[in-house]
Every structure is written in C-alpha cells, then in structure tokens.
Amino acid sequence: MAEDKDQFIVGVDLGGTYVRAGLVDRMGEITQMSKRAVDEIRSQKAVVDLLMELMGTFPKEKVAAISLGVPGIVNAAMGVVHASPHFSEWKDFALQKEIFKNLKKSVFIDNDANRIALGEHWKGAAQEWDTFLMLTLGTGIGGAIIINSQIFHGTHGFTGEFGHIVVEASGPSCPCGGRGCLETFASGSGLVRNLKEVFESDEDSLELKPIASLLGQESSTIVAGLASQAEKGNLLARDMFLRFGYYLGIGLASLVSATGIQKIILGGGISASSGLFLNECRQEMKNRLYAKTFEGVEIRLAKLGDRAGILGSGLVALQHLKK
Numbered sequence: 001m002a003e004d005k006d007q008f009i010v011g012v013d014l015g016g017t018y019v020r021a022g023l024v025d026r027m028g029e030i031t032q033m034s035k036r037a038v039d040e041i042r043s044q045k046a047v048v049d050l051l052m053e054l055m056g057t058f059p060k061e062k063v064a065a066i067s068l069g070v071p072g073i074v075n076a077a078m079g080v081v082h083a084s085p086h087f088s089e090w091k092d093f094a095l096q097k098e099i100f101k102n103l104k105k106s107v108f109i110d111n112d113a114n115r116i117a118l119g120e121h122w123k124g125a126a127q128e129w130d131t132f133l134m135l136t137l138g139t140g141i142g143g144a145i146i147i148n149s150q151i152f153h154g155t156h157g158f159t160g161e162f163g164h165i166v167v168e169a170s171g172p173s174c175p176c177g178g179r180g181c182l183e184t185f186a187s188g189s190g191l192v193r194n195l196k197e198v199f200e201s202d203e204d205s206l207e208l209k210p211i212a213s214l215l216g217q218e219s220s221t222i223v224a225g226l227a228s229q230a231e232k233g234n235l236l237a238r239d240m241f242l243r244f245g246y247y248l249g250i251g252l253a254s255l256v257s258a259t260g261i262q263k264i265i266l267g268g269g270i271s272a273s274s275g276l277f278l279n280e281c282r283q284e285m286k287n288r289l290y291a292k293t294f295e296g297v298e299i300r301l302a303k304l305g306d307r308a309g310i311l312g313s314g315l316v317a318l319q320h321l322k323k
Helices: 044-055 095-103 112-123 188-201 219-231 235-259 269-276 278-288 291-295 307-322
Strands: 008-014 018-024 030-037 063-070 073-075 080-083 106-111 132-137 141-147 263-267 298-301
Touching: 008 044, 008 112, 008 307, 018 044, 018 307, 030 044, 030 307, 044 063, 044 095, 063 095, 063 112, 063 307, 073 106, 080 095, 095 106, 106 112, 106 307, 112 132, 112 141, 112 263, 112 307, 132 235, 132 269, 188 219, 188 235, 188 269, 219 235, 219 269, 235 263, 235 269, 235 278, 263 269, 269 278, 278 298
Parallel strands: 008 063, 063 106, 132 263, 263 298
Antiparallel strands: 008 018, 018 030, 073 080, 132 141
C-alpha cells in the first residue's frame, strides 16, 4: 500500500444531516469529494446502503480502504457503535463488520471528533502540537484527546465526552441522562434552549422581537440567526453568547486542570462565531485556573472545516495499512 501511489483511502464523515466522503491520497490531498443528505435515513440498513451508494461514486479499483468518523460512543478496536445521538436505533451496531461484508475492503471506524482532531493535527491548526484537546461545538459537543500524536481512547474507547462534564449541578436535563452538562449550555442545543427560556420569561422584550421569529426553525438556523443579531448589537443575543462563553470557560478550565493539557483546538460550526464568546471563555478560565497554568493555555480555531474528519479518517487508515 505505502509503495502504491495509485491507491487511495475513502475518508468518511458521517453526521446527522449529511455524510461526506473524500478520496484521500498518501500526501493528505483530497482528490475527489461526494456528499449525500442523511435526512430521515436512520436505520442501520438504510445508512449502510447510503454509504454503499456513496462508495459507488469513487473508482473501486483505486480504493484500498474505507475509514469512517461516526458520532457517538464508538469502540474503535471492536468496530462497534454502542450508541449515537443521531441514530437512535443503533445499539451495539457492528458497523465495521457490515461495511466490510459489502465492500470486502479494510474498514476502520472511530468517533467523529477523534477523526476531526487527527485531521487538524495532520493538515490543520494543530500541525506542530503533539498533545492537545479538541472540542467540536455544534448541535452538541464532541471531544478528543491527542497525546504524542495519538488518540487517547481510554479503557473502552469512550474517552472525550467533554460535553458531559457537569458545569451546573442542578442544571437542565441532558439527553445523556445527567443534569447540568456542558453541552446543555455551550452548544447549539444550549443556545436554542436559552432562547426558549428568554422568550417564555419576557416575550414582550423589544430586544427579543428580532430573534423571537427564529423559534421553530432548525437548530443551525437559530444559531446563525442569533450570531447575526449579536453581531448587529442585539443585547439579548450578545448575552446568550456571553453565557455560552462563561460555561465553556468553566468546562475548559476543568479539562486543563484534570489533564494538564494546555493546547486546545475549537472546531464545529459555532466556532465561526468565536468573536462573540471566546474572550468571555478565556476570562472564566483565568478566573478558575492557577495563574501559572493559565499562562500556558493556548486556544486556536480549527482550520479545515468539513475536510478535517475526512482527512483524519484517511490518516488512520494509511497508518494501519503501513503496519
């Protein structure tokens, strides 16, 4: 494999809205990309069929392996998705086995945030960092720990669930079954929940009127609308992002204290609005960390966007096939 320049990896980033795939060469170049809407496709069979359809867009004879990043609790060593926030029917789903059965090619799977982190390390914002934390800020929060350029999977492969650090002991319920998780505050779903709370408590507010019409829209639309209003000076929208940054700072301070890792990459769609919350986040980290610890904290924004997960998946397969 390592000697054959004509062999490629299909790197796949499976999300709740879209599945994206790219043909990745040994140098980390994506030579072809395809995307399909997931929409209401949620069953195990339907998603596998969709992946097979996507694979059909690439030259089969050039593909050495397929490598996927999947949201949820994934055991990479066993190739099993134990649970996924976007695919409720997936319980202990042997996804790796199912894809291999259809393709008869090497298959590798892992949590999507792990793959995004590796992509940023290979070709993005963390190229010169061997050890760092990665958070993806989207509808929820994904997380990854990179130590000496390798994913730290923990005992069973479930490490990096940063969204479920408790930042408010009596806070709102979280889909994970807990309460007051970071994800209920510093995520797209957290911003949506905050908007609903404000509307219910003060629906006649003049500041609320420009953003109240966002209610009922998709989460991504609401978040984009809130960011737009905050940038225009809407005080309620700005306060929501400041609150977002406050809780993100609490969560990041806890992570830095627990791991000793001071380098952090922020990715995901909401990171594009970092100007609205990052200063507040840094201030809260400063308030909660030892001064010497905070001095070494460095936060960067991810660079690769939708390509990160594809590249990270490609890298994993290339490393395995070289062994």
